[in-house]
Amino acid sequence: MRTLVGTLAGVACLVALAGPAPAAEPTGMSFTVVNIEYEGTKIWTPGTLVVKKGTKVTVKLINNVKSEPNQHGFAIPGYNVAAIVNRGEPQTVEFTADKAGVFPIICQLHPAHVGGELVVLE
Numbered sequence: 606m607r608t609l610v611g612t613l614a615g616v617a618c619l620v621a622l623a624g625p626a627p628a629a630e631p632t633g634m635s636f637t638v639v640n641i642e643y644e645g646t647k648i649w650t651p652g653t654l655v656v657k658k659g660t661k662v663t664v665k666l667i668n669n670v671k672s673e674p675n676q677h678g679f680a681i682p683g684y685n686v687a688a689i690v691n692r693g694e695p696q697t698v699e700f701t702a703d704k705a706g707v708f709p710i711i712c713q714l715h716p717a718h719v720g721g722e723l724v725v726l727e
């Protein structure tokens with residue numbers, strides 16, 4: 606009986622050790638980026654997204670611009686990410702940041718639209 610109790614205690618200990626990974630090793634990051642209009646300029650904000658290489662990135666995109674057109678693009682050409690976001694219809698894009706560097710974020714539909722940059726740290 607004592608052996609059985611000891612074994613069960615050992616198993617319980619192993620299960621506890623196999624719990625959630627430490628917070629120091631992030632595997633995923635989520636952002637919400639909103640398209641707004643300020644004094645006539647369309648802007649994706651926040652403009653700068655910073656992650657570590659290897660992170661699974663999830664970006665929720667919300668187009669709140671009231672003026673026409675009702676569609677804006679969100680693209681990160683360096684990562685082959687491109688979405689078209691309709692006003693009032695949030696979208697989500699996902700990708701793994703598998704290469705370090707600074708990658709422009711643009712609206713592929715309107716060159717004047719202010720985007721930003723994805724910063725992937727080594």
Ligand SMILES: [Cu+2]
Pocket residue numbers: 647676677678712714715718
């Ligand atoms: Cu746009």
